[in-house]
Amino acid sequence: MSRITRLTGFPEWLPRERVVEQHVLDTLRQTFELHGFSGIETRAVEHVDFLLRKGEIDKEVYAVRRVHADERDHDQLALHFDLTVPFARYVLENAGKLEFPFKRYQIQKVWRGERPQNGRFREFIQADIDVVDRDTLSSTFEVELPLVIADAFAALDLGQARMHVNNRKLAEGFYRGIDIDDAAAVFRHIDKLDKIGPDKVADLLAADGLTAEQAKQCLALASISATDESFVDQVRALGVQGDLLDEGLEELARVVTAAAEDAPGFLVADLKIARGLDYYTGTVYETVLAGHEALGSICSGGRYDKLASDGKTTYPGVGLSIGVSRLVSRLIGEQMVTATRGVPTAVLVAVTDEERRRDSDRVAKSLRSRQIPTEVSPSAAKFGKQIKYADRRGIPFVWFVGDDGAHEIKDIRSGEQIAADPETWTPSEADRLVAVIQKEQS
């Protein structure tokens, strides 16, 4: 029992901190359900060969094996590293039993076998929403999903979150229009724009064989951003033509217009966003929290025409994933959000002496029947000590069972003590349940 070593990368919270995480999880779930997304959970493990179909992530996977595996135990299992791959498998496995388009949310832990020394989380919670359909998927969902996330961040009330959005058809159509064949290579370089600047990106593009004019046009496109449809005219002004470009412009314009009305200031068309463009095929999204840009994107995703396929049927999808632990870790670390108390309890019922404990139990039962979280003091110590029990935990009220059923309740914050009836006394809603408080934005 003596070896108690913290494990780097596996965050755990104290009870008061867990209230903050639980609040975030509850808020996300409530928002997702308000938009009609069904909750599912998938198992924590997948077959290794299914998990590793994208070769590049194999270093990050945790393999799982029975300590005493025997010859009948053929499964090569690993912990899932995201919720998209398990969802794809779930869709294929249950396709006959799901209604398409299928809108689901999934809030679960994922694991990545990061090197212990690199400071990243190795276990963390993701909250994903995806819509998947059979054969074709309406681009309407590419408009809908960011609005769900906008609602979620509004409900979380963490200050300004801003989603940066691009469209792969737009970018690829533009590149085609200026005779660039290898769009993927350009995406990879444009992705570095914020890190290395336009001059160095131009060098990389030139090294790939682009003309100075082509490179200039790529950088001009990447420099465009707008919170309204005006980006369309800016792109048009670059003088490039093409059907795919038109389609991308129209799709992105719809996303931007809807968001400008529904969630003003939340969404910006940002044509340098190039995330994971090798498998995304339409809108792509990244989200930063103002004042916390160093966190990186706290909600990312996009449209992919082939979320899953069983050889006969293809399932296109669009999804967004919130990095809950990264966000919660920041909220807790900087005390941006704190819990009103460390326990759910609103009332501690004091015990006068052990012979009369059942009287206190009865008061507690009555309060609980009206949804007031209540504890009975574990000891019949002096009342001062029982009040201290409440005080140390942030429990606001202590109930005293007097002789002849004469009850009194003390608000230990103000010291006020009044007569009370266990059948009717009710705290304010703010005192009844533990809640979270946002720190004033400075």
Added chain:
Amino acid sequence: MSRITRLTGFPEWLPRERVVEQHVLDTLRQTFELHGFSGIETRAVEHVDFLLRKGEIDKEVYAVRRVHADERDHDQLALHFDLTVPFARYVLENAGKLEFPFKRYQIQKVWRGERPQNGRFREFIQADIDVVDRDTLSSTFEVELPLVIADAFAALDLGQARMHVNNRKLAEGFYRGIDIDDAAAVFRHIDKLDKIGPDKVADLLAADGLTAEQAKQCLALASISATDESFVDQVRALGVQGDLLDEGLEELARVVTAAAEDAPGFLVADLKIARGLDYYTGTVYETVLAGHEALGSICSGGRYDKLASDGKTTYPGVGLSIGVSRLVSRLIGEQMVTATRGVPTAVLVAVTDEERRRDSDRVAKSLRSRQIPTEVSPSAAKFGKQIKYADRRGIPFVWFVGDDGAHEIKDIRSGEQIAADPETWTPSEADRLVAVIQKEQS
């Protein structure tokens, strides 16, 4: 992507089934918080040597290792197989930051590396409540915990759950009083009573060197059960004396008396209960659901004087653990509980044509602002097709956006269609949120 194989022992639910599981989880959490228990989560992995300190369970553990572990990666990790061992580690790790007595609940998945062929769950959810204190723990909590569970099962409304309770001090004190030294050996035999019957248990006891009179007394004790304090007189009638016996009788009487008042019919003193008596030191609990005895115990636990120890300080505790997946699997499998619909959505807002989709979006936004789960139809297909979208998912209402803002809402169950205002229309509370329905007890 083609290899889609179900994994035995890793249950997953369809969205409509997940509603049932989520309902159980929410109900448990709400009950635990109503009783003042704080929620925590621990990481999924522990150091193998900490996990395996009880030698007998090593076969059941899943080891976890980075696929590309390198020499700097010393951690020998495994998935936790219960929530008690991680909780003990959490208490030791955070002892300086917790208030004792510390009451916590923990609802998480656990993993056991069962042989794939034995049909048991290898991944499942447990819901635990424990109270832990420093140095000493009041026996009051042994009375309190079963009452929390009684409330939880009452809230779940699954029919009659019955908790069978014994006390180790009682049994051990009784054995000492008839000159039996090896109480643990007797416990092991008594534990088989239901399986092999009293005659064969008597043989086993005789083989261990007990006299016929001693064996008879042990079996007489084990045959006692009562839903009130009358068990005390029954034990006294056996004529055995001792301080430890008295202490156990008094403790168990308190548990039974409190439960008889608070939760009539829930708890029974049952002196043959012998579960895990090698580390339990006071009250022990097992719970069966009437009509589903084959499930085994769905909630078990007890008091242990040494939940954790860092060499200097010892932390005694008492805990109960509900096997959620086992229970939920039965609820779903026998359709004892079903969801009112497959999606959270209460209203589908129809889309008249794509040009007017934003009008539908605005209605949805208005409904959602009043906490009514709402979807907008993904297509502007014929209304019949849009109604079918709702019908297939069990969405009760379809909203039609007429010309000049003339709105109508149709209850697709009754066919009734009425004028409605998006700012004020409200469904019944039963229709607003997806809920679960209990099957009539037959």
